[in-house]
Amino acid sequence: MDYTSKIAHHVAGIPRSGIRDFxxxxxxxxxxxxxxxxxxxxxxxxxxxxxxxxxxxxxxxxYTSNLGLLSLRKAIARYVASFFEVDYEASKEVLxxxxxxxxxxxxxxxxxxxxxxxxYHEPCYVSYCPSIVMAYGKAVAVETSKDDGFSLKxxxxxxxxxxxxxVLMLNFPTNPTGAVASNEDLEGIxxxxxxxxxxxxxxxxxxxxxxxxxxxVSIASLPGMKERTILLHGFSKAFAMxxxxxxxxxxxxxxxxxxxxxxxxxxxxxxxxxxNAALEALENGTPSMIAMRDSYHQRRDFLVKRLNEFGLSxxxxxxxxxxxxxxxxTGKSSKDFAMGLLAAENVAAxxxxxxxxxxxxxxxxCYATGFDDLKLAMDKMERFVGNL
Amino acid sequence: MSTDPLLQLxxxxxxxxxxxxxxxxxxxADQVTDRxxxxxxxGTILGYQAVVDPEKADAxxxxxxxxxxxxxxxxxxxxxxxxxxxxxxxxxxCYLASGGYDLMVVVEGGDLREVARFVSEKLSTLDGVLxxxxxxxxxxxxxxxxxxxxxxxxxxxxxxx
Numbered sequence: 164m165d166y167t168s169k170i171a172h173h174v175a176g177i178p179r180s181g182i183r184d185f186x187x188x189x190x191x192x193x194x195x196x197x198x199x200x201x202x203x204x205x206x207x208x209x210x211x212x213x214x215x216x217x218x219x220x221x222x223x224x225x226y227t228s229n230l231g232l233l234s235l236r237k238a239i240a241r242y243v244a245s246f247f248e249v250d251y252e253a254s255k256e257v258l259x260x261x262x263x264x265x266x267x268x269x270x271x272x273x274x275x276x277x278x279x280x281x282x283y284h285e286p287c288y289v290s291y292c293p294s295i296v297m298a299y300g301k302a303v304a305v306e307t308s309k310d311d312g313f314s315l316k317x318x319x320x321x322x323x324x325x326x327x328x329x330v331l332m333l334n335f336p337t338n339p340t341g342a343v344a345s346n347e348d349l350e351g352i353x354x355x356x357x358x359x360x361x362x363x364x365x366x367x368x369x370x371x372x373x374x375x376x377x378x379x380v381s382i383a384s385l386p387g388m389k390e391r392t393i394l395l396h397g398f399s400k401a402f403a404m405x406x407x408x409x410x411x412x413x414x415x416x417x418x419x420x421x422x423x424x425x426x427x428x429x430x431x432x433x434x435x436x437x438x439n440a441a442l443e444a445l446e447n448g449t450p451s452m453i454a455m456r457d458s459y460h461q462r463r464d465f466l467v468k469r470l471n472e473f474g475l476s477x478x479x480x481x482x483x484x485x486x487x488x489x490x491x492x493t494g495k496s497s498k499d500f501a502m503g504l505l506a507a508e509n510v511a512a513x514x515x516x517x518x519x520x521x522x523x524x525x526x527x528x529c530y531a532t533g534f535d536d537l538k539l540a541m542d543k544m545e546r547f548v549g550n551l
Numbered sequence: 552m553s554t555d556p557l558l559q560l561x562x563x564x565x566x567x568x569x570x571x572x573x574x575x576x577x578x579x580a581d582q583v584t585d586r587x588x589x590x591x592x593x594g595t596i597l598g599y600q601a602v603v604d605p606e607k608a609d610a611x612x613x614x615x616x617x618x619x620x621x622x623x624x625x626x627x628x629x630x631x632x633x634x635x636x637x638x639x640x641x642x643x644x645c646y647l648a649s650g651g652y653d654l655m656v657v658v659e660g661g662d663l664r665e666v667a668r669f670v671s672e673k674l675s676t677l678d679g680v681l682x683x684x685x686x687x688x689x690x691x692x693x694x695x696x697x698x699x700x701x702x703x704x705x706x707x708x709x710x711x712x
Contacts, residue, residue, distance in 0.1 A: 182710060182711070185710050189709045195709055197710065199709055200709070200711050202711060461575035464575065511709055534575065
């Protein structure tokens with residue numbers, strides 16, 4: 164059968180993920196030191212796992228409300244009020260989702276009419292452009308640069324806005340660059356969004372992982388922004404719960420209602436075991452979260468120092484667990500560099516180009532890896548660069 | 552537990568070289584050395600040791616947790632007698648505790664008889680020791696923060712978004 168005619172055009176048109184290509188290459192090799200992951204190296208803290216087990220022992224295996232357990236939504240509202248300083252009503256402004264990924268998908272589907280433009284900053288997480296396309300939107304990438312610390316500059320955003328612009332997607336701290344946005348940039352972005360009546364979809368999954376004692380600021384907390392912002396957050400990164408697949412959206416009630424329509428007919432609800440674990444994370448997880456954050460902080464400092472020492476210029480990322488060294492001085496493309504490094508030294512890091520064209524010339528190195536492996540990886544990378 | 556990041560790191564990574572500790576904490580190696588030396592001098596750091604699984608190292612080794620009731624002395628309280636007990640080589644840990652007994656003494660020996668002899672000949676014969684209750688260790692699950700049953704690391708994908 165000719166399957167090409169059976170696949171929807173807008174799906175067939177989405178290219179294969181660059182990450183997936185690289186993954187398949189790495190998978191066949193033995194003894195690879197990987198800086199290529201996008202998740203914590205910690206196992207979920209025991210008290211959270213134990214809460215999940217306990218809920219199973221108690222027979223809590225049913226559906227929950229489409230929106231999620233009310234007890235969890237209340238805990239989320241309390242946490243968001245204290246951490247992001249934005250107040251949401253647990254009963255109607257919070258939706259528990261299967262990871263932030265689902266939240267992005269249903270938010271875009273709830274907001275977009277075919278052809279509506281969605282602006283996002285790039286390099287960015289691999290799902291943004293495809294999610295927009297799958298929601299029949301038009302993806303408009305705004306490049307960010309190393310000189311700006313990969314933050315989104317309001318003037319660059321302004322240049323991308325057209326009468327068809329409907330949504331702005333933000334992700335600070337950023338995967339893959341670790342970038343954070345200054346308060347000044349956020350205020351400029353907020354002004355533009357109000358002026359042009361844009362809805363902001365802000366993925367703040369890495370917001371607890373901020374370093375150097377700087378407090379995370381959400382665009383939702385800026386004056387006039389709560390009414391036009393969908394704040395997305397979850398448990399994967401801060402609480403090392405990637406496999407639990409749990410996230411949430413906080414937004415004005417009409418938007419949550421629209422997202423919930425899609426969620427209830429596609430997902431029904433997030434798994435109850437994960438919801439129970441998430442409740443424990445919010446109620447008692449802060450000390451373990453802080454310990455993990457401090458450990459990432461140490462490893463970030465080590466990696467940035469080493470990379471700069473052997474000539475891969477690297478900005479100091481303010482958040483997440485990625486560094487994004489500039490490899491342009493080596494004269495190699497991102498992909499050639501990553502392939503060469505893998506072939507010569509068995510160290511895997513993801514080519515920056517996997518995160519959009521503006522990631523070309525960079526490499527994403529994740530430091531959520533044991534210190535001994537990081538040391539070894541840096542020594543190997545130093546030798547590789549020296550031999551070029 | 553101390554909130555000093557260097558001291559915290561040393562509790563699990565005592566074998567890291569000073570320049571490695573320095574790199575993780577954005578300090579210079581000299582700063583790390585100076586602080587560790589000062590802690591060693593003032594007794595904040597008492598020593599460094601490997602946490603060993605006794606079943607793997609020496610299957611016959613025996614340990615016992617001994618509840619000891621004592622008569623406190625005028626002036627010295629429990630300290631003099633507790634230190635007298637603690638100084639025996641067989642005693643690996645010794646705590647003053649609240650509750651049904653006074654001292655919790657952990658004793659290790661090459662076999663059962665050695666521990667029993669220590670309790671009957673040395674410990675219970677001390678002036679001031681009123682009674683002992685000896686509980687032999689059957690299995691260790693966790694010691695000094697280390698779980699003995701290692702969790703199999705779940706296989707993270709080598710590359711993920």
